[in-house]
Amino acid sequence: MLELRGLSKHFGGVKALDGLDLTVDEGEIFGLIGPNGSGKSTTINVICGVYGQTAGTVRFRGELMDGQPPHRRLRAGIARTFQNIRLFPNLTVWQNLWVAQNSHQDIARQGFLPRWLGTTRQTRKEIAGLLELADLGHKGDDLAANLAFGEQRRLEFARAAAARPKLLLLDEPAAGMSRVEIDDLSRRIRRVRESGVTVLLVEHVMELVMGVTERIAVLNFGNRIAFGTPSEVQHNQAVQEAYLGSSSPEPRPAGRKS
């Protein structure tokens, strides 16, 4: 599904990513964790084309993505959410989802007019489904700016799903969430996966990562230091040292990124 080979990204003298290899299989929920500054966000940004890599390749479903702008990658099936939410504040909830549908394969294929001008019964039905997924069914006509923080996070998630991606990149979706909201979010992530979407989850909140993912890669200093199932990673010596500098049973408690 997604294949990163020898991926490097240098910012001046800083090696944010240094020869990272990673393979995400179709249909899995893959976790990417690591201490602050270990290269997680850089990885997501390179995958969806925010900036180009210094070296290495990104392959998505066998195709090289290098040099493709973000909207092309989305059309190929890579969608993302943002760590700091980036909705369109003066558009309504419904309109936020509607705009995001423009990369939807089925709609794009119908040609210029349905893509840029109209709504069809299918698009309305899908938006209703997304509103329901985000528990925002009654708030469709509210401005995104007027939503509560948790609701904005849910809208951000639904908006990424609106393009019906094949791969969904979640950049710290649980930051600042309560325990109940985190349980809610893991249910949502599982539901999206059941609809055939592969998920790459970058997260600090261990409750979410350990509960929802099948495989985890741990980054530090722009490279992979561990890889395996959640329990394998949890008991890995190198991981514990990376997080705490010494041996300790838990990598890091739940909480907001500082």
Next chain:
Amino acid sequence: MIDFVQNTVDGIMFGSSYALLAVGFTIIFGVMRRLNLAFGATIMLGAYVGTWLHVNYQVNVLIIALAILASTVLTGVYVERLCFRAIRRDAALASMVSSFVIWMQLEEVAIHLLPERTYPFPSLFVVDAIEVGAFLFRAEHVTMLVLAVAMVGALHLLLHRTRFGLALRAMSENPRAASYMGIDTGRVMLCSFALVSLVGGVAGYTILATDEQITPFFGLWTTFKGLIAMMLGGMGSLPGAILGGLMLGVVEAHSQWYLGNEYKDLSAYILLFAILVLRPGGLMGRRILSREELAYRRV
């Protein structure tokens, strides 16, 4: 009293074309946070192509009108490629300076196309003024108002009821997020330039059809009127641009009637001064800007 009403209605009618000019400036500013100084010159060159057809080939006025719209759109796209697309990652000032230079270039092209100082511009139709009771309206002014209302209505539908319009608004709110939502920002930019050029072309045509003559200074004139109307309403605000345009038209009409022709332009500048002192962001601009800021802080 009759004079006052007559002047106000005249002002609104002529101001509707100012509103269209301001809409052109404000949409580009809203989408890109950049000022397109070549907008007036774009309209002028489009009109010159039509005049050139009129002078040399005596073609039908309808064909001339269509030729003006087409060449305005083409010139708008040319300006976008040169001043905005090519340097979209550089400072906004670079776009402003290069669009100013392109303005000079377009003026030069127009002068070479038709080297004399003024040329006659064909009116769409020759009809007597329309009498309504004690009031008298020029047919050209009525056409202007009708076309402006139609354009604004169409724009409103486009911006609120189509996915393209929402993409444009999404881009003006957060260009990067728009790009990650699959919006081809380059395409939207190009389309918005074509769109505002079309709006500007309509405004330019109706103004020239009223004046029945054209000079290369038309570019400067439209730039002034459009910029003042936009500043009155507040940069980046669509309702503000319309309000600013109408206000400018009404103030000009009144000062021309009560104070004399030489005070017409002066009163426009005094109005702009007063608004900028009282409400530095323009009539609608400040409120919209602060609401946007508030939204960003929350989102």
